[in-house]
Amino acid sequence: MSAGRFDVAVIGAGAAGMMAAAVAGQRGLRVVLVEHAAKLAEKIRISGGGRCNFTNIGTTPANFLSQNPNFCRSALAAYTPRDFIDLVEKHGIRWHEKHRGQLFCDDSSESIIELLKRECDMGRVAWRMPCSVAELEHDKTDFVLRTSLGEIRAAQLVLACGGMAIPQLGATDFALKVARQFGLKVVEPRPALVPLTFDPEHWKAFGALSGVALEVGVTGGQGKGRAEFLEDLLFTHRGLSGPAILQISSFWNPGEPITLDLAPGRDLERELLVAKPGNRQQLNSVLSDLWPRRLAEQWLSNVDGVEHGVTSLRMADAPDRLLRRLAGQIHRWSLTPTGTAGYKKAEVMRGGVDTRGLDQKTMQAKAVPGLYIVGEALDVTGWLGGYNFQWAWASGMACGRALQAK
Ligand SMILES: Cc1cc2nc3c(=O)[nH]c(=O)nc-3n(C[C@H](O)[C@H](O)[C@H](O)COP(=O)(O)OP(=O)(O)OC[C@H]3O[C@@H](n4cnc5c(N)ncnc54)[C@H](O)[C@@H]3O)c2cc1C
Known part of the structure; x- marks a missing residue:
């Protein structure tokens, strides 16, 4: 040789x-x-x-x-x-x-x-x-x-x-x-195993939550490639990161939504309806017991389909259908990333x-x-x-x- x-x-x-x-x-x-x-x-x-x-x-x-x-x-x-x-x-x-x-x-x-x-x-x-x-x-x-x-x-x-x-x-x-x-x-x-990004205009309000972290359930992908994880989520200036998002990013395909359960393992509809009678707390402070306060406020004022002004609504005055809809949205927040943070961050x-x-x-x-x-x-x-x-x-x-x- x-x-x-x-x-x-x-x-x-x-x-x-x-x-x-x-x-x-x-x-x-x-x-x-x-x-x-x-x-x-x-x-x-x-x-x-x-x-x-x-x-x-x-x-x-x-x-x-x-x-x-x-x-x-x-x-x-x-x-x-x-x-x-x-x-x-x-x-x-x-x-x-x-x-x-x-x-x-x-x-x-x-x-x-x-x-x-x-x-x-x-x-x-x-x-x-x-x-x-x-x-x-x-x-x-x-x-x-x-x-x-x-x-x-x-x-x-x-x-x-x-x-x-x-x-x-x-x-x-x-x-x-x-x-x-x-x-x-x-x-x-x-x-893959990469942060997901969103339209900068649409994300402005949530970008203010940069640094906020919480445990979530996340679902994404299609058919046999569908997956579900229970992990921590992190808000960033450009979108979402943290183990939950890195995991689901490997299953995500462009154009598809991901779904977040922001209160995993809880029955929020039941909890809100039970807590309602005679409750003079505002909705955002009820949600603040569940989440970081910044998230509760931003979420209530920015999630599509939540009426303007509900943030300061008193629990006792909130119609049941509003509480049901809120609970549904919190357990199934569907959002469509515009892309990933790319190979530089993957x-x-x-x-x-x-x-x-x-x-x-x-x-x-x-x-x-x-x-x-x-x-x-x-x-x-x-x-x-x-x-x-x-x-x-x-x-x-x-x-x-x-x-x-x-
Ligand atoms: C920030 C970060 C954190 C991670 N943490 C974990 C973790 O904790 N646990 C885990 O399981 N995985 C983790 N991973 C993934 C893991 O590092 C990779 O999956 C693993 O290193 C892949 O091993 P590999 O040998 O195939 O490639 P690599 O370890 O990437 O090695 C490839 C080598 O080939 C060399 N190379 C490339 N092109 C050429 C060329 N043209 N000529 C000569 N040499 C070349 C590269 O310089 C490199 O040294 C992490 C990845 C990143 C980026």
């Missing part, structure tokens, strides 16, 4: 790429990892508010969106959250569960990057970083990469370049371009390389022997809560175990 030739070239030293490279290297394969950024694994570093929500102990295939929903089953079953926790503990990293099965580092996400780096070192992985790939082709035996650090030849190629979220950290559509170059199909990519990309062209046990392209694709570049998108890293580890592991010495 010549000095510039490897069994495997992995492009992208993020979560999935380092996992695949380390596993293949530790099996004795000659692996080179090519990364164009100057700083390693920036997305891991900023993830989970700097503590990396590295997995979710409740992970199942149902926590992922894909046009081919069964594709992720095999890899997720072969490498579980428990397997990654064992690796985390082997490296002495302390962790805790925060919320609904989400596991975070006690200290810093840096420790996960260190873990992956050490695992790569154990596999004697060669690094080319920072290094950009100008051209890529396959001759009769090898993938040939023309890079800023010279030519690299490898019998197998792993695309681990992630998705397009946060381009300011080096995210690109490189994996999609290369996949297309080799004849693979791509499911239309879109920003946590992930939805869509990606169509998995129907890949083997689900190995991540190898069926029509292009030797070409593997892992992680977020694939059309497998996890919910918010540690699922996307679990997919990166599991798909990287499946690929790392399948690569061969050539």
Whole structure:
């Protein structure tokens, strides 16, 4: 084997790429990892508010969106959250569960990057970083990469370049371009786990609520792609954010409404009618017992269909039908976003390389022997809560175990 030739070239030293490279290297394969950024694994570093929500102990295939929903089953079953926790503990990293099965580092996400780096070192992985790939082709035996650090030849190629979220950290559509170059199909990519925005004129009044947060039920999407979450909502100057909105954004399609239940788990109609007789409180102060005062006031004066002047109406004077309608609107506030905050603010990309062209046990392209694709570049998108890293580890592991010495 010549000095510039490897069994495997992995492009992208993020979560999935380092996992695949380390596993293949530790099996004795000659692996080179090519990364164009100057700083390693920036997305891991900023993830989970700097503590990396590295997995979710409740992970199942149902926590992922894909046009081919069964594709992720095999890899997720072969490498579980428990397997990654064992690796985390082997490296002495302390962790805790925060919320609904989400596991975070006690200290810093840096420790996960260190873990992956050490695992790569154990596999004697060669690094080319920072290094950009100008051209890529396959001759009769090898993938040939023309890079800023010279030519690299490898019998197998792993695309681990992630998705397009946060381009300011080096995210690109490189994996999609290369996949297309080799004849693979791509499911239309879109920003996901992303804030939703509204018409600036219409949103002016609610923009004043920027910073207000509350727990809501949220529903969105259509048909089989319909979903419902109970999470926190955050008002922003341009629209809505917070976990509830990030979750539903992955299911939302342009032009569709989302529905918010602003008082989840309560029967507001009954509560208002029971509270009415002889009650001299104004409507807005009754709602202020339920919500932040700013929200109660803005909502009563700005939601379509609520008559002007009801804010200061006394409960005892409010007609039952008005209270019923108010309760209905609070439990089912339907609003249509005009768009998303885009890849700059998205946590992930939805869509990606169509998995129907890949083997689900190995991540190898069926029509292009030797070409593997892992992680977020694939059309497998996890919910918010540690699922996307679990997919990166599991798909990287499946690929790392399948690569061969050539
Ligand atoms: C703000 C934020 C917070 C997040 N928090 C969480 C969390 O807590 N839990 C969770 O599960 N998920 C989280 N995610 C999602 C998670 O980071 C990704 O799903 C995961 O990193 C995907 O792994 P990957 O290896 O496929 O891609 P990445 O980790 O993105 O790695 C891809 C690598 O490829 C490199 N690359 C790209 N193009 C090229 C090229 N042309 N040449 C060479 N290299 C290239 C990139 O620089 C990068 O290093 C978060 C995402 C963001 C943006």
